[in-house]
Amino acid sequence: MTKLLVSAICFRQVTPVFLGLCVGIAISIVVTEFLKDSCLEGFSQSVQLPVNTTDEFEPQQLNAEERAKRDSSSEDRKPPLRPRFVRDELGIRDKLFVGILTSQETAETMAVAINLTLSHHLQKVVFFMESQNQPKLAKPLTMVAFSDDRVLLKPFHMFRYIGDHYLTSYDWFFFAEDTTYIRGERLLEYVNHLSISKDLYLGNAVEDAHALYCKLGSGFLVGQAVMAKIVNELDWCTKNAFSTDADDNIGRCVLHSADLPCSDGVDGIPFYTFQLRNNFNFDVDIKVEEKRLEFKNSLTFHTVHTPETAYKLHKYFSRLDLEQTYRQISDLQQRILNISASAPGGQANFPWPVGVREPSKPKTRFDVIRYDYFTETHVYLETDNNNIAELQGVHKQDVDDVLSVTKQKLREKYGDKLEYRRLVNGYRRFDPTRGMEYILDVALREKNTEYEIHKRVHLMRPLSKVEIVPMPYVTENTRVSIILPLRYEDRARMPTFLKFYEKTVLTAGDNSVLMTVFVYDPGDPTTGTADPYVDIKAQIAAMEKMYKDGARIAWISIKARNPTEFSILDVVSKKFTPEALFLRVTAMVELNPEFLNRCRMNSILRWQVPEEGTINIKFDLYDMFLESRLHVFRAVEPALKSRFRAIVCTPLADEAAYKRCLTRRGAALGSRAQLAQLVLEHRSLRAAEPFEGEE
Numbered sequence: 001m002t003k004l005l006v007s008a009i010c011f012r013q014v015t016p017v018f019l020g021l022c023v024g025i026a027i028s029i030v031v032t033e034f035l036k037d038s039c040l041e042g043f044s045q046s047v048q049l050p051v052n053t054t055d056e057f058e059p060q061q062l063n064a065e066e067r068a069k070r071d072s073s074s075e076d077r078k079p080p081l082r083p084r085f086v087r088d089e090l091g092i093r094d095k096l097f098v099g100i101l102t103s104q105e106t107a108e109t110m111a112v113a114i115n116l117t118l119s120h121h122l123q124k125v126v127f128f129m130e131s132q133n134q135p136k137l138a139k140p141l142t143m144v145a146f147s148d149d150r151v152l153l154k155p156f157h158m159f160r161y162i163g164d165h166y167l168t169s170y171d172w173f174f175f176a177e178d179t180t181y182i183r184g185e186r187l188l189e190y191v192n193h194l195s196i197s198k199d200l201y202l203g204n205a206v207e208d209a210h211a212l213y214c215k216l217g218s219g220f221l222v223g224q225a226v227m228a229k230i231v232n233e234l235d236w237c238t239k240n241a242f243s244t245d246a247d248d249n250i251g252r253c254v255l256h257s258a259d260l261p262c263s264d265g266v267d268g269i270p271f272y273t274f275q276l277r278n279n280f281n282f283d284v285d286i287k288v289e290e291k292r293l294e295f296k297n298s299l300t301f302h303t304v305h306t307p308e309t310a311y312k313l314h315k316y317f318s319r320l321d322l323e324q325t326y327r328q329i330s331d332l333q334q335r336i337l338n339i340s341a342s343a344p345g346g347q348a349n350f351p352w353p354v355g356v357r358e359p360s361k362p363k364t365r366f367d368v369i370r371y372d373y374f375t376e377t378h379v380y381l382e383t384d385n386n387n388i389a390e391l392q393g394v395h396k397q398d399v400d401d402v403l404s405v406t407k408q409k410l411r412e413k414y415g416d417k418l419e420y421r422r423l424v425n426g427y428r429r430f431d432p433t434r435g436m437e438y439i440l441d442v443a444l445r446e447k448n449t450e451y452e453i454h455k456r457v458h459l460m461r462p463l464s465k466v467e468i469v470p471m472p473y474v475t476e477n478t479r480v481s482i483i484l485p486l487r488y489e490d491r492a493r494m495p496t497f498l499k500f501y502e503k504t505v506l507t508a509g510d511n512s513v514l515m516t517v518f519v520y521d522p523g524d525p526t527t528g529t530a531d532p533y534v535d536i537k538a539q540i541a542a543m544e545k546m547y548k549d550g551a552r553i554a555w556i557s558i559k560a561r562n563p564t565e566f567s568i569l570d571v572v573s574k575k576f577t578p579e580a581l582f583l584r585v586t587a588m589v590e591l592n593p594e595f596l597n598r599c600r601m602n603s604i605l606r607w608q609v610p611e612e613g614t615i616n617i618k619f620d621l622y623d624m625f626l627e628s629r630l631h632v633f634r635a636v637e638p639a640l641k642s643r644f645r646a647i648v649c650t651p652l653a654d655e656a657a658y659k660r661c662l663t664r665r666g667a668a669l670g671s672r673a674q675l676a677q678l679v680l681e682h683r684s685l686r687a688a689e690p691f692e693g694e695e
Helices: 002-044 064-076 086-090 107-118 151-165 184-192 224-232 234-239 246-258 282-289 293-297 307-340 393-414 488-506 534-546 565-573 593-602 619-627 655-667 672-688
Strands: 094-101 124-129 143-145 170-177 220-223 273-275 300-302 372-374 378-380 388-390 418-431 435-446 452-462 480-486 512-520 553-559 581-584 608-612 631-635
Touching: 094 107, 094 151, 094 184, 107 124, 107 307, 124 151, 151 170, 151 224, 151 234, 151 246, 170 184, 170 224, 170 300, 220 224, 220 246, 224 234, 224 246, 234 246, 282 307, 393 418, 393 435, 393 452, 418 452, 480 488, 480 565, 480 593, 488 512, 488 534, 488 593, 512 534, 512 565, 534 553, 553 565, 565 581, 581 593, 593 608
Parallel strands: 094 124, 094 170, 124 143, 273 300, 480 512, 480 581, 512 553, 608 631
Antiparallel strands: 170 220, 372 378, 372 418, 378 388, 418 435, 435 452
């Protein structure tokens, strides 16, 4: 009865809602018909607009004369040329260009010193000299030489060269001599605070109460607009360069072109420069000069007479900048800690260290980053194949550095109360989002007693700011010289290799050549039917006749029992230019265009050499590249296919090469899963065999 009463009450409350919906729907249906009729009547009584019968998009039939006229106009119309880079099309310019005037006498000393201390801070540093006989420098730098040996006109030749090549690419231009030490990072920071909309001529005025010119020795800064005005008036500047002082000639040119006197600052931001004494001795005078605020705030220092002074100044100011950076980091960390106290959870939930990303949280058990256990001398289970390994090289230096920092921090916290004794446990892991993390259990001894106390220490070596390494520009048009040493046991594979070479290079028109090196034993014949490579040579000759441009296959012969990679490449390299790009392959490789193009892109002249993981290149070559200044790019190439071949190790080679060959042969027998399966099958077969004496 109660349930029926509740249902009746609920229905009584909902009834008005349903009635309202039904009435509203009925009214809307009736009213819609009247509105539709009124709209049609209003539209019929509306003003009729004139209709344009000629539509510009309407298809039109052209006669022969109009069609010929249209075709001729379209042929004359050239497609618009677009810049290569988006920044050029949008008018985005770099910030600062630095031009340094040097001479043939100081190019090998002062110019090199300025380049080493300045170029890694700024975007573009170019040196200008008045002689075409450029000296051969140990350190490469961007040098422009003029045929005109007149020293007075050298600055204006520099301005003209900049107007032709760099005027529209930079916002600011700074000029100085090679006897000027420049704090590149501070100069760039100063320029970032300036507005390009103002015409500026900043520097240090010459010693004259009414001087309007800036000193070239101290360096001067001009904007892009001022530089454009100077370039436009270079003819007048050249004709009126009658002074023996470059400061007067340049200042007169700027004053005539832009109507600007020399200024030592703008908007309350001074442009500090410092004049060094003629007999300035860094080791003695730095103790006096560093107390002056002007010395620490200056952007340039002149005159620097020796490269050693430039290097010492650079070291001194680099140390000051580094200390200032550490102070700023400490202040920021303290401010973050103060703010975190008001955040949800307080400082307890704030990640450590301050300012470093929190540890990565694994989504599955496969994403867990494991710790490696280590002691002061060994590391345990670093890889899946090694249980224990001795700490050597950078790994040993890393552990020693961590222990040194640990001892220092413990002394700062406990003073002389506790004394470090030994490392009990050590754990480390590399987190790609943070850096290297360390957990150390150290044993300490109280100074007044013999009690041993264990403390756990957490350390962090954070990753620094990721920077893109500047690399030279390379293209896919470079010719690849494929080097193939062919031995007697690889003859059967050579026809297949030539088939892939014909498909990838000859048919596709790829810019590659093949140099085949036939390796003979000392007693083998090299001509006639007894030649072991006679069939391969005949196939190469047939390919030469098949293609009108030739097969681009050359071959040479060497006689040696076990030639090394060095001896083979020494013979081959004499047949090519020094800039040739070599690709060392074996007969088991299947060439394809993607692989060849990636070799071109990854190989940079005098900069980088790639080593693909799928090619069995001798380790002596790899060691040679490691000891050079080249970047070694090691990676497994997915586009490279190399057929399996049983590795044969000959005891006639040297002991180290023989051991490496045995190691490679063991690794090439199969995967770990395949080898484990063979072991299990062998054990099962042995278990199934009857014992001796069993009936």
